[in-house]
Amino acid sequence: xxxxxxxKRIIFAAALIPAAALVADAVRGELTANPIExxxxxxxxxxxxxxxITLAVTPIRRLTGWNPIIKxxxxxxxxxxxxxxxxxxxxxxxDWFFDFRQMAADVAKRPFITLGMATFVMxxxxxxxxxxxxxxxxxxxxxQLHRLIYVAAVTALFHFWLARKTVxxxxxxxxxxxxxxxxxxxxxxxxxxxxxxxxxxxxx
Amino acid sequence: MLIRKAPDLRYSEITPKSLYxxxxxxxxxxxxxxxxAAAAAAASPFAATVAAQQKGQGxxxxxxxANVKKSPLSTTGEKVTPFDDITSYNNFxxxxxxxxxxxxxxxxxxxxxWTIQIDGFVEKKGTFGxxxxxxxxxxxxxxxxxRCVEAWSMVIPWVGxxxxxxxxxxxxxxxxxxxxxxxAFNPAQMPGQSTRMLPWPYVEGxxxxxxxxxxxxxxxxxxxxxxxxxxxxxxxLVVPWKYGFKGVKSIARIRFVDYQPKNTWQVMTPNEYGFxxxxxxxxxxxxxxxxxxxxxxxxxxxKTLPFNGYADQVASLYAGMDPKKLY
Numbered sequence: 001x002x003x004x005x006x007x008k009r010i011i012f013a014a015a016l017i018p019a020a021a022l023v024a025d026a027v028r029g030e031l032t033a034n035p036i037e038x039x040x041x042x043x044x045x046x047x048x049x050x051x052x053i054t055l056a057v058t059p060i061r062r063l064t065g066w067n068p069i070i071k072x073x074x075x076x077x078x079x080x081x082x083x084x085x086x087x088x089x090x091x092x093x094x095d096w097f098f099d100f101r102q103m104a105a106d107v108a109k110r111p112f113i114t115l116g117m118a119t120f121v122m123x124x125x126x127x128x129x130x131x132x133x134x135x136x137x138x139x140x141x142x143x144q145l146h147r148l149i150y151v152a153a154v155t156a157l158f159h160f161w162l163a164r165k166t167v168x169x170x171x172x173x174x175x176x177x178x179x180x181x182x183x184x185x186x187x188x189x190x191x192x193x194x195x196x197x198x199x200x201x202x203x204x
Numbered sequence: 205m206l207i208r209k210a211p212d213l214r215y216s217e218i219t220p221k222s223l224y225x226x227x228x229x230x231x232x233x234x235x236x237x238x239x240x241a242a243a244a245a246a247a248s249p250f251a252a253t254v255a256a257q258q259k260g261q262g263x264x265x266x267x268x269x270a271n272v273k274k275s276p277l278s279t280t281g282e283k284v285t286p287f288d289d290i291t292s293y294n295n296f297x298x299x300x301x302x303x304x305x306x307x308x309x310x311x312x313x314x315x316x317x318w319t320i321q322i323d324g325f326v327e328k329k330g331t332f333g334x335x336x337x338x339x340x341x342x343x344x345x346x347x348x349x350x351r352c353v354e355a356w357s358m359v360i361p362w363v364g365x366x367x368x369x370x371x372x373x374x375x376x377x378x379x380x381x382x383x384x385x386x387x388a389f390n391p392a393q394m395p396g397q398s399t400r401m402l403p404w405p406y407v408e409g410x411x412x413x414x415x416x417x418x419x420x421x422x423x424x425x426x427x428x429x430x431x432x433x434x435x436x437x438x439x440x441l442v443v444p445w446k447y448g449f450k451g452v453k454s455i456a457r458i459r460f461v462d463y464q465p466k467n468t469w470q471v472m473t474p475n476e477y478g479f480x481x482x483x484x485x486x487x488x489x490x491x492x493x494x495x496x497x498x499x500x501x502x503x504x505x506x507k508t509l510p511f512n513g514y515a516d517q518v519a520s521l522y523a524g525m526d527p528k529k530l531y
Contacts, residue, residue: 032293032304033289033293033303034293034303034356034498034500036498037303037356097503097504097505102493102496106492106493110491110492111491162491163491164301165469165473166297166401166402166472167401168301169301
């Protein structure tokens with residue numbers, strides 16, 4: 001078995017641990033005194049962690065030159081979507097129990113809910129177009145659409161920041177990691193553009 | 205150079221969580237074993253209490269309080285929240301920002317010996333030991349609803365002393381208009397105070413007439429036992445018509461002042477938290493609705509009541525004031 005295939009299987013299993021731990025906690029009645037809040041926070045934490053991990057794949061590939069790692073990117077992104085879906089469903093079903101009027105009012109009135117919902121819709125679009133078929137059919141537009149991941153990372157961070165009463169350590173870690181990764185991306189883009197220009201002038 | 209740090213941060217983020225989960229399993233197993241051993245020895249629940257105290261934990265059951273009289277001011281007809289929920293789900297940032305942190309870390313706090321400093325515009329100034337401070341009064345059980353600003357609530361059987369009786373003992377002068385309460389400052393015992401999550405020490409305040417309202421108490425117990433550390437041992441404020449953050453814990457100083465005290469959350473986020481913090485379903489928190497709340501132990505949300513259901517006793521304190529300004 002190729003190392004990347006093995007690694008992919010290991011990460012797939014590991015990525016399910018947080019969900020399994022939640023189920024185990026539920027079975028043992030250990031979801032704290034406020035289970036709905038606990039599930040909301042846990043699934044939200046993992047959604048944003050996997051989003052940041054997904055952003056790290058390309059930088060690692062470029063820094064190490066190990067190209068097969070790109071095969072992990074879609075799976076990691078889908079795990080972010082998986083935990084974001086659980087997070088959304090917790091809010092939708094457990095927290096408000098289909099109280100559509102109140103939920104609609106919250107999405108419209110409260111920036112942190114608006115940002116959370118916007119993030120989820122973006123991740124939904126990315127997940128829906130994550131198949132090989134979509135990549136082939138959409139061509140260049142696929143690349144353009146999937147740049148939304150950067151927007152989603154920013155809205156997710158704002159959502160996390162606004163959801164808490166004060167700056168908690170978990171937020172700081174995710175924030176620093178995301179800022180470094182986005183900065184790397186910006187730097188890389190700039191560098192390749194400059195090189196492309198340099199290359200163009202030499203050709204002339 | 206900066207870029208190489210990214211993977212480190214990422215993994216350091218993941219590892220503690222998985223360790224954390226394994227640690228919980230370990231504790232679960234250990235607790236199971238302990239319960240099994242206790243059952244085998246046919247030990248009484250009291251034995252477990254003593255064992256916990258001997259370990260210096262201070263976060264489990266306290267000592268039984270004698271001569272606690274029931275109060276007619278208690279809230280009736282509500283299911284009381286279980287002891288385990290009241291002591292495992294706490295906002296007490298001195299012990300960490302997460303709800304489970306206080307139960308885990310509050311064993312560091314030494315609630316005895318304890319002193320309370322009384323100063324400001326008051327005749328009987330001084331620093332008083334906990335026993336001297338509390339002994340003159342009969343202890344009362346007060347069952348109150350507790351509504352957190354985060355939109356969850358509990359029903360808690362406090363044991364305490366009417367604040368008005370304590371205030372009468374120390375005789376504030378005519379210049380005293382407000383009462384300021386300050387939590388103990390001791391980063392060695394309260395590790396959260398080494399961080400900059402909040403400005404320390406925690407400060408809260410009441411207008412003098414609010415403090416004199418019969419519903420306001422200083423609580424020293426819970427479920428007829430001494431207060432567990434994570435709930436604010438050895439003595440804390442309880443004002444049931446206000447959001448929970450007004451209930452300043454582990455009080456070390458009470459000052460009678462002529463200005464409105466700057467309470468901690470107001471200093472921290474002035475556009476979200478004010479001085480009065482009266483429970484009001486019609487004034488939303490800027491980031492979430494206050495119209496409903498989740499009672500701990502219940503699935504569906506319930507409607508939040510004005511003044512947390514205590515309007516009959518306290519609404520007159522705010523006659524002529526704009527209720528929109530009382531958040």
